[in-house]
Amino acid sequence: MAAKDARRRLEEAFSSTDADKKTRKAESASPLKEKLAKLQKMAQETKSPDDTTAPNSGGPSSSSDSGVLSGLHEISQKMDKRSLTSDLDDLKQSFADQAKVLISEAIDPMQIAMREVQEHVGNLESSRNNNPTSSSSKEVTSLRASLNKLDxxxxxxxxxxxxxxxxxxxxxxxxxxxxxxxxxxxxxxxxxxxxxxxxxxxxxxxxxxxxxxxxxxxxxxxxxxxxxxxxxxxxxxxxx
Structure with missing residues (x-):
């Protein structure tokens, strides 16, 4: 009975673990320590006094204990790997968000200044095109005055x-x-x-x-x- 009960509980644990793969939120909501404690409790229950077979006889109890510990170790490794992967993904996303903020703070003011300069140049070109004679005359007069001061x-x-x-x-x-x-x-x-x-x-x-x-x-x-x-x-x- 103890071996069958341990196998059934291991299958339930594995099925629960596989179900957790579907969504990261469900996985992150169940801490690793809690799952390991649950499995350790299962392993202890398989060694209850109701099992009359000697621990060292190599009988069903010893086999079930070995299976539970093996399953516990495997699940622990899987959970550690999933937890690490989740943490790395969160860290990458955090870095990406911070990089976007820093780039925006550095680039946005330059883009605004460039737009203002482009608008100013566009206004000057438009004014010159609308009144080329007046604009040209003023420019020539200004250039001559500057040259006279320097000559x-x-x-x-x-x-x-x-x-x-x-x-x-x-x-x-x-x-x-x-x-x-x-x-x-x-x-x-x-x-x-x-x-x-x-x-x-x-x-x-x-x-x-x-x-x-x-x-x-x-x-x-x-x-x-x-x-x-x-x-x-x-x-x-x-x-x-």
Whole structure:
């Protein structure tokens, strides 16, 4: 009776375990410890005093005990494997959910900013297409104003026709003297020369220049010295 009862209970346990495979919720709702305790209780019941066969005789009781323990071990392994698989699946899903949140937090602001830039560019293109003449005129005016501020030629005055015999230092001194004598309020920011000749043998060309701090200073200097001549002692008059 004990062997038959143990076999019947093992079959019920296996059938219950197989039924738990159908849904993960049912499996997770029944803890592993509870199932193992149930099976251990079954194994103990098979060794009750009602069984008159000696434990070591190798009879039905010994065989049933061995079957119960074997079944218990097998079910324990299966449950451990299923529990581990379920935990890994839950962990993977948790990582996937966290990754989605992090990606969304990093990408969404960039996408919003890109959409705003695209809308702004689209509005500019639409405005230019609707009024090309006005847009083009404003752009050209703005570009010219920017170039005028950067172009050093609008702040320079050139001193021409220097003889080759006049060295760079003498030219520099003559230009400084002329400017301070005729327009002391217009102090140049820089005085230099254009050079000629191969590398390592370059010498001042016939052109030197004074660069003022602003186009207004350049215009003021030219206005004050328009009727003057720039004369270097012992040399011909120079044009500027």
């Amino acid at each position: 050093p030629a609008l702040r320079r005055v050139a001193f021409l026709d220097w003889p080759d015999s006049v060295c760079a230092d003498v030219r520099l001194k003559e230009i400084e003297t002329f400017i301070s004598s005729n327009c002391a309020s217009c102090r140049p920011a820089h005085i230099d020369h254009f050079y000629k000749g191969p590398s390592g043998e370059r010498v001042p060309s016939g052109v030197s220049y004074a660069e003022f701090r602003s186009p207004d200073d350049q215009y003021k200097f030219l206005k004050l010295t328009r009727q003057l001549t720039f004369n270097v002692a012992g040399k011909a008059d120079l044009c500027f």
